[in-house]
Amino acid sequence: MVYLQPDPFLNELTSMYERNQEKGSVWVTLKHSSMKSKAKRKKMETEGEAIEYRCLVRATDGKKTIATSLSAKDHQKFQASYATVLKAHMNALKKRERKDKKRTAEVEQKPASSKNPGSSKKPLPTKPPL
Amino acid sequence: MVYIASWDEFVERSVQLFRADPQSSRYVMKYRHCDGKLILKVTDNRECLKFKTDQAQDAKKMEKLNNIFFTLMARGPDADISEVSGKEQVEQQASKKGRGRRQ
Numbered sequence: 001m002v003y004l005q006p007d008p009f010l011n012e013l014t015s016m017y018e019r020n021q022e023k024g025s026v027w028v029t030l031k032h033s034s035m036k037s038k039a040k041r042k043k044m045e046t047e048g049e050a051i052e053y054r055c056l057v058r059a060t061d062g063k064k065t066i067a068t069s070l071s072a073k074d075h076q077k078f079q080a081s082y083a084t085v086l087k088a089h090m091n092a093l094k095k096r097e098r099k100d101k102k103r104t105a106e107v108e109q110k111p112a113s114s115k116n117p118g119s120s121k122k123p124l125p126t127k128p129p130l
Numbered sequence: 131m132v133y134i135a136s137w138d139e140f141v142e143r144s145v146q147l148f149r150a151d152p153q154s155s156r157y158v159m160k161y162r163h164c165d166g167k168l169i170l171k172v173t174d175n176r177e178c179l180k181f182k183t184d185q186a187q188d189a190k191k192m193e194k195l196n197n198i199f200f201t202l203m204a205r206g207p208d209a210d211i212s213e214v215s216g217k218e219q220v221e222q223q224a225s226k227k228g229r230g231r232r233q
Contacts, residue, residue, distance in 0.1 A: 017163070025162040030196075032152045032203040053152075055203035075204035083193050092166035093186040 001067055006078045009068035010085055013059050017089040020061050031056045035069055133182045137191055140181040144172035145198065145211070147179060152207040157199045159192070168192065 004012065013028070020026050033056040034041055044051055055070040057078075070078050134140040148155040155174040161167075168189060170181045183189075197214045 017161075021163045023164050025160055028159045028161075030157040030159075030199050030203055032148070032155065032207070053203075053206060055200060070200070070204050072205045075200045079197055079200040083196065086161075086189070086193070086196075089163070090161060090168065090186070090189050092163045093168060093189055094166065094184050095186045 001065065004066060004068045006068050006070060006074060007081075009057065009059075009066055010078075010081055012066045013082075014085055014089070016059060016061050016064070016066070017085070024061055026059060026061050029056075029058045031058070033069070133180050137181065137188065140170070140179060141195055141198070144179050144195075145202070147172055147174055147177060148199070148202060149207045150174070152202075157203075159196075170195070 013026075016026055032053055034051045034053050035056065036044070036051070041051060052071075054072075055075055056067065057070060058065060058067040060066075134143070144157070148157070151174045155172065158171040158173075160169040160171070162169075166184050168183050170192060172179045194214065198211050201209050201211055201214055
């Protein structure tokens with residue numbers, strides 16, 4: 001498989017999300033990987049070489065697969081742009097109902113504001129008869 | 131497949147699972163736009179942890195978990211995630227306070 005650079009990967013991921021809006025799923029997999037075969041890893045271990053591990057990122061929609069790998073240096077930049085891509089496309093999820101927030105806020109305010117006028121109004125009608 | 135209901139439990143157990151065997155663990159995020167569903171999976175091919183949601187607020191939590199796993203996977207399983215997960219705790223406390231006021 002050809003590994004893309006992080007930025008082209010994000011572009012491809014964006015179009016993959018757009019292609020699968022009406023139907024289909026998108027899978028994104030993160031894996032801790034040395035990007036080397038098991039045999040090569042064992043050989044490096046016996047020779048005492050340090051194995052560099054990277055973060056392998058793969059995405060698929062079941063038809064096409066794209067991949068990239070991140071070093072310790074570039075993962076922070078990538079995760080920020082990745083979060084932006086996700087935010088832009090994960091808009092089918094249910095939002096918490098804002099109406100409830102407003103209602104509860106009103107309920108909270110009403111007893112607080114109505115108590116004072118209420119307590120001041122009540123003595124007023126009782127005063128004239130006295 | 132049994133889904134883990136508690137987000138905090140899912141995060142804790144998936145980080146543990148990864149640290150126990152970083153080489154064979156993977157973190158999969160599946161998003162299905164037409165059904166508005168998000169499924170997170172962490173597995174080492176022996177044990178499998180899954181979390182399913184349709185709530186937008188969980189996508190924000192997922193972003194933090196993404197950051198934890200990016201850090202762990204790019205920097206190694208011994209990387210310090212207290213900075214990434216620390217922010218999460220602060221925000222959780224803030225959101226809890228918000229809930230309290232509304233009630």
